[in-house]
Amino acid sequence: MTTLAPIHIPDYRDRHDRYDRFSVLLHWLMAALLIAELSLGLWMTGLPKDSSGTRAYWFNIHKSIGMTLGLLILVRLLWAFARAHVAAVPMVPLMQKMAQASHALLYLFMLLVPLSGFLGSVFSGYPIRYFGWKLPQLAARWDDAKSLMSLVHEFSVYALMLLIAVHMLAFVHHQFILKDGLIRRMY
Numbered sequence: 600m601t602t603l604a605p606i607h608i609p610d611y612r613d614r615h616d617r618y619d620r621f622s623v624l625l626h627w628l629m630a631a632l633l634i635a636e637l638s639l640g641l642w643m644t645g646l647p648k649d650s651s652g653t654r655a656y657w658f659n660i661h662k663s664i665g666m667t668l669g670l671l672i673l674v675r676l677l678w679a680f681a682r683a684h685v686a687a688v689p690m691v692p693l694m695q696k697m698a699q700a701s702h703a704l705l706y707l708f709m710l711l712v713p714l715s716g717f718l719g720s721v722f723s724g725y726p727i728r729y730f731g732w733k734l735p736q737l738a739a740r741w742d743d744a745k746s747l748m749s750l751v752h753e754f755s756v757y758a759l760m761l762l763i764a765v766h767m768l769a770f771v772h773h774q775f776i777l778k779d780g781l782i783r784r785m786y
């Protein structure tokens with residue numbers, strides 16, 4: 600009598616089939632902060648340029664949260680290279696490549712958005728405050744560089760929003776259509 604080899608059906612509870620605790624923590628902390636920061640950025644640019652100081656106050660909060668996100672993405676990138684390999688989701692190779700590419704693009708834009716925001720602020724000539732703590736002036740005012748960085752910031756912000764929307768649609772597809780419990784890899 601022949602015995603069949605056991606088939607491995609991933610339930611994403613296996614250590615190698617899921618992300619480690621630090622990656623999970625960074626993923627959800629950054630997701631919450633990013634959504635708050637995107638909303639704040641879109642809202643604050645509509646504030647009136649008057650002498651009340653409200654606009655400057657919220658711009659400073661935006662810059663501070665944005666720089667925190669900039670530091671977090673550097674940690675996350677380093678960790679992504681250092682952590683143990685996470686087994687790919689069992690899907691056709693094309694889908695695996697698309698998932699990989701979309702994650703790589705998310706990383707790229709999570710880096711480019713705060714970097715362009717920071718450089719734009721450096722070239723604006725105004726001092727940058729990190730939650731009230733004045734940072735040293737890194738460069739003199741340079742209007743062309745500031746305009747270019749503002750443009751990069753704006754377009755990279757829209758690219759990031761699009762990528763996040765695609766990412767969430769992929770989640771909905773896995774959760775409600777494929778019903779493969781993929782979310783267990785990320786908690």
Ligand code: HEM
Pocket residue numbers: 622626629630631633634679688698702703705706709763766767770781782783784785
């Ligand atoms: C601001 C929003 C978000 C960003 C930038 C983001 C980014 C990422 C990235 C880069 C990965 C790859 C794993 C890693 O290296 O960390 C990932 C994985 C994942 N994300 Fe998100 N994410 C966001 C929000 C969400 C939300 C709202 C959900 C679900 C409700 C979600 C569900 C997942 C799942 C299930 C995985 C694992 C996918 C896999 O195993 O291949 N993400 N996310």
Ligand code: HEM
Pocket residue numbers: 633636637638639640641644658661662663664665666668669709712713714716717718719720727748749750752753754756
């Ligand atoms: C992941 C982090 C960040 C996100 C998601 C983000 C998001 C946004 C959004 C949605 C806007 C409104 C659209 C636009 O006009 O570009 C905006 C504008 C702006 N952001 Fe950010 N931002 C981030 C980081 C930063 C950082 C680190 C700085 C500076 C230190 C910064 C400075 C600005 C400024 C000055 C504006 C007003 C428009 C301009 O002058 O470019 N942002 N941001």
